[in-house]
Amino acid sequence: IPPTFYWRMVFDPTTKECVDLRVSPGAENICCEHPVVHPNFQTKDAKYAYAQCCNAIGDSSAPMGYAKFCLDGSAVGQPNLEAGEKNDTTDVYWVGSRRFTGEPLVVPKRNGNPEREEDAYLLGLAYDSVKDKSCIMVFDLERELKEGPVCTVWLKTALPHGLHGCFAPDPSVQTSCFC
Numbered sequence: 001i002p003p004t005f006y007w008r009m010v011f012d013p014t015t016k017e018c019v020d021l022r023v024s025p026g027a028e029n030i031c032c033e034h035p036v037v038h039p040n041f042q043t044k045d046a047k048y049a050y051a052q053c054c055n056a057i058g059d060s061s062a063p064m065g066y067a068k069f070c071l072d073g074s075a076v077g078q079p080n081l082e083a084g085e086k087n088d089t090t091d092v093y094w095v096g097s098r099r100f101t102g103e104p105l106v107v108p109k110r111n112g113n114p115e116r117e118e119d120a121y122l123l124g125l126a127y128d129s130v131k132d133k134s135c136i137m138v139f140d141l142e143r144e145l146k147e148g149p150v151c152t153v154w155l156k157t158a159l160p161h162g163l164h165g166c167f168a169p170d171p172s173v174q175t176s177c178f179c
Contacts, residue, residue, distance in 0.1 A: 001060040003054075003058050003083075004031060005023045005024075005031065005032065005058075006024045006032055006069050007021065008020060008022055024069060024071070026069055026089065027087075027090065028081045029081045030051075030056050030067050030069075030090050031053060031055055031058060031059060031060055031061065032053040032067055033052050033054075033103075034052055034103035035069070036049065036103070036104055037106065037117075038106045038108065038117045038120050039108065040108060040117075041117055045071075046117065047070065048068055049068075049069045050067065050068055050106060050145075051067050051104065052102065052104060052124070053066060053067040056087040056088070057086050057087075058081070059084070062100050063101045064094055064100060065095055066093050066101060066124055066145055067090055069090065093139070093146050095126045095137075098130050099127065099128050100127045100129070101124055102124065102161060102162065103125075104122050105123045105124075106121070106122055107120060107123055108120045109121065118141050118142045120141045121140060122138075122145070123137070123138055123139075124149075125159065127158055127161060133154055133156075135153060136155070
């Protein structure tokens with residue numbers, strides 16, 4: 001399976017041509033899938049993106065962690081990394097051996113500032129193949145991901161590995177047609 005990376009694409013609105021196409025600075029050799037941004041910033045200039053990731057050496061493998069990518073130009077890029085060389089500058093949390101992650105979800109904090117991307121939580125589902133159980137991990141986005149989740153809720157059973165989720169703060173509020 002070819003590795004997948006977080007790409008940066010810039011289009012010239014006048015010519016309608018792509019003028020920059022490369023792995024996003026800071027995301028070099030972070031093999032990742034299913035990137036998301038804070039829902040309040042989906043149509044704005046987001047400062048951060050989050051994704052489930054496989055490893056930091058550019059090899060395709062099972063998803064075993066979460067990565068935070070800086071999109072505002074402040075990322076310390078490593079553009080000359082060769083395949084197999086480790087990216088050690090990106091904020092990544094690894095869930096551990098024989099644990100596998102699902103697509104992350106960004107949830108704004110209740111009463112948080114809707115203009116601050118950091119006023120949110122990152123929710124991630126992980127499957128532990130040794131325990132045959134799943135857990136939901138909650139990361140406070142005001143902290144670094146590598147500091148680990150602020151809360152881990154173990155479920156009574158294993159959930160099937162799936163894609164795409166959404167969060168509704170109240171069952172009577174439908175945030176999308178999928179919730």
